[in-house]
Amino acid sequence: MGNFSFSYRNRPKSDRIGFGEYLCYGLGDLSFCFIYGAIGSYMVFFYTDVACISAGLVGTILLFSKIFDGISDMLMGVVIENVHSPLGKARPWLFWMLIPYCAGSVMLFTVPDLPEIGRAIYAFISYNLMATVFFTSMNVPYGVLSSVMTNRQNERAILSISRASLGALGVFLISSYAPDMVEWPGGGAAGWQKTFLVVGLVSVVLFLITFLGCKERVGSGVREQQTGRRTSLSLAQGVRILFANKYWFIMLLVNIFYTAMTSLYGMNLYFAKYIMQEEGRNRAMMMCSTAASILVPLLIIPIVQKIGKRNVALYGGAGLGLLGQLLLIFTAERSLLLMYVALTIRGMGVACISATKFGMIADSIEYGEYRTGTRAEGFVYSAASLGVRFGSAFALACIGWVLGAFGYDGSLAVQSESAMQGIRIMFYAAPLVVFAALLFLLIRYRLDKEYDGIMAVLEERHRQENLTT
Template identity: 25%
Template structure:
């Protein structure tokens, strides 16, 4: 440990551990992508639940997360076991994560009112299990290495698998739903979610077994109130959270309304248009491939360009992609696919850089204040991502309700306008405050180099004092 603390730039994390940590984001990526694509559609279009009622449920779940995410961050920061602070939660939270996720779509035949109750209970439990695993998983990134460059490198593996989860949902979900469900689309969705849930449990066990925590816990921790006060006074954290909320809202609103767009606006009948992919599957796949491309490109460019500038550039790319998609004919499959790929590249920039920023902020706070609060910093930051996801599902639900959406029938001009608002207009507009927030992020390359150097010396002194 002393050598790593002395010169973190020389530390290298092995390929097995990078892959082991990176694949740990596949379960959350599968869940969030699948929920984004099918949750609103499953309960509203197939189950008959009122769009506004589902929208409210999704929003309230994020309010609940406002409490559970920071609490989980505080708990994991203060956990001390032979496996570390964060890794035990990944191991023991794996099975609840899988079971609750499957339960959402395993709803028995019931009235829309009771189906809404089912959604509240099962989705709430799933998000609680999600917090119990994903917050410690993200906190683990902050202690996997004292080197900001090594953490950024590991983040790239994480974001690759996050994007790969999107490809899996895009390529496999529509096909599995069709093959496993036959004429029963709801059953197909349930069975497909069961496959993803079982795979997620196995993956989390692999992540636990292949990773290490290299930054030792401090012997004492400050009061929770002081930690929260410090966080809320950190301008860089506020800037990244705002960017995450609006940047993810843009993608989530577009994803939540895409199934409605292709079915009711574009008139897609679900027939394959490329190999076994239908238009919706191709749409999701293009976004995911673009996201992976953005992760790779963002990782390379961040060595020479400030992270905040790259996020702004990514936002511009997303906006241009959304506009281009809207101006091509409805039946122009490949121009739409290319435009969606560009949107994905911009989203990849946001994801790989924002998660790297979260751990930089945690390191900066410890350098400036002496408070080690990686779990709280990251969990509070993830809350921003969840808020964006929740608002991205809430807004389409409200738009459908206000414009008179009626499931399973030909839509009025007003309801079609509501779908288009959620699918294109809102996602484009949300990118403006996301880009504006990055102006206030001031943790430059030079600043983080100084932080890393000083923290390495501090940790070396602490290690020597214990000898």
Template identity: 35%
Template sequence: MENQMELQDTTKVGVLERIAYGFGDFGCNIIYTAMTTYLLFYYTDYAGVNAAAVGFIMLISRFLDGLTDVAMGMIVDRTKTKYGKARPWILRMAIPFGVAGVLLFSVPTQWESTWKLIYVFLTYNLVSSVLYTAINVPYSSLNALMTQDPYERSVLSIFRNLLATLGTLIINSYTLTLVNYFGDDASAWTKTFSIFGVFAVLAFMINFFGTKERVKPINEESTEISFKEGIQALFKNKYWMMVTGILMLLFINMALTTGSTVYYAKSILGNNQIAQMINSLMNIAQIVSMFLVAPFVKRLGKRNSMGIGLIIQSIGTVLIVVLGGSIFGIYASSIVRGIGGAFSGAVMWAMVSDTVDYGEWKTGLRMEGLTNSASSFGYKVGNGLGSALLGVILSLGGYAGQATVQSAQALISINFVFWVLPIAINMVILLVLFFYKLDGEFEGMVADLNQRKNQ
């Protein structure tokens, strides 16, 4: 087992390749951001689907993700082509993923509610449980396959989050504008995401042709890891469990805050168009801050950088209350939260890649695909739980999608998911980070791995 990988690959990845790598998450986020920010709003206010029913579908779908994520991880680990083990799947899944994203926003509005829910269930799972998994698990594995240099991985993670946030910015800035341009009805959403789907496909093409897998097994004929072996190894990897839990909580927060923004803008501020400005300011602040984060990560490490980001995000969220919920306060909050988000976004994927090396050191098994697939399941569970919580809490609060005025209880529920719950979740993540010590152990661990491989 100890000779599975070559010596640590510390190749410095060029700027153009870093950008090409980041375009993979740009493509993913074109659809992913739409799912977290606007999909529930589209279902409730345009397609006429019950919020609680949709939330339940999203929650159930997360358990299906568990099967498909792990299966895709095993497939990636067993893939052997001239392009590597991850990049071929990005090429194969790009067009199907773009097309399926359009189908999400094409609910037949003339159908009865039961048939609408069936359509939602099928298309949501096609995108989330099948095609997103088939393209995102290989993409997530690329970081660990391009280099083993820990700082270089952090830089790649920064570019990933930078381009992902750019994709998010485009969705947040232009979705409602394009929907209005195309007629502000259900079919307008289909037309809008036909455009975005093309952008997603092009982004994946750039990612495929612009990157290279460098970290390869020394023994190409080594025995393949069985499913049982792989799962057992994952649960011996304490840092993988911590990072997976952190990802789940981060994405619960993301789904809650971005998904509730349009409801907050429409029902609290009186204009759903303000949601674009709220999210856009947050995205722009995050993009600008991304260019300044690398020195902090190099000096402070991944764990401490994430912790700082979470504290900044929480301060930004508190500003909503301190400044009285005014438009100025909301905009200021968005900027501060975007700055905090840059720190978390810069390191979270590099932390997953570091757990691949820890897993190899701990168990003798190196599993880029399975490790990232299981983490993918964790953050998709987070996204699903966040969306489900949003739908359920709004439903319990009595939110009526097509009502002109919401009840006092509905307004309380919107405030709760927009800022109260996100702060509480940040505090839980900070507690988990207290026990994460891999940054300090990484250099010695890699030295030990290299010593074993030389024996």
């Protein structure tokens, strides 16, 4: 294998990650989270109240779409492992798919002049083009990028924190200000379309910065360039690797429940509009829910370095999340101030998980190589991102189905008592279940303690391979 060395310690100091590269990497998720945040916060509302599609049909559309989206993630992982480019293994996708991504942003929030069934068919097609094809073909490689930029835990932790903090800024901006942006060009369906044309164009600029500002240093793609030997990975091989990786499976489930929680932020608008009877309070609720995710990841850097990613996710994430949700249940309809405090505490918990989970997924790649002898960044990360798709699918579909089952009708200014009960169930009870599941899963993740020993074994393996090549 030539002179290539797996060890971080043998890389020159000038080749380590600096502040500018951390920032460039994080800007990529700032862009992704404009669309991610819009889907989680407003997709169901857009379909029910702007496109005027029935809530039950919306839930079905989103569930099947997210299943297709999850399958496309797995396929994208195989593509990443088998497409070889001098630009790298993950980076080039951020350049190749720029224009389709921008077009998909506009299509997603467009309402055609058709009967309801026609609008539903368009929603299904446009959602899958954007989420299943365009978003996946950029987001999965972007996730892989952090694992090939470095194999050092501290650097991965800071990459994860940079991504989480700037990604949260994207969610904060779009969830807090999208309704105002929609009203600026005149509101209605045309306002949504014009707003996301602007979002798409801004995304093009941000992705270019990430593409130009990040560098691949480690992993199978770098080995290929060092040795001239190309490797490939079949779907069956990839699945075998995953079944041997218990920490990948835990992070898959963590991703499912984490994403379900962020998708449930969409209930804020329903709660403000119908329970509080003041739609404008949605902005403050979204700010409280998401603002912590901008600052908390930056503030916990020394804590992560001291006690590890898993402990921050467990105690600061699931623990604070449960505390905030319990406070919300007892105060939301009694005290506006305490409701905002509860949403902020819950948001801090979500932020702790967001800041650490990407690094934990990246670490599971080394565990998979340790168990199987095969390193497959693209496939392992794409499979873990299934959690994002399934979590969002489950949460958004449940919102649509529960609201539909309780008689919600988006065309009505005043909802029935039954519909109001459905809104309360999804606002109060659903997040409580999600945080309890996250607590259970994170207790079982122990890779932080095992990682140094695993890396020592892998470095010795690669040293032996170098000697025999």
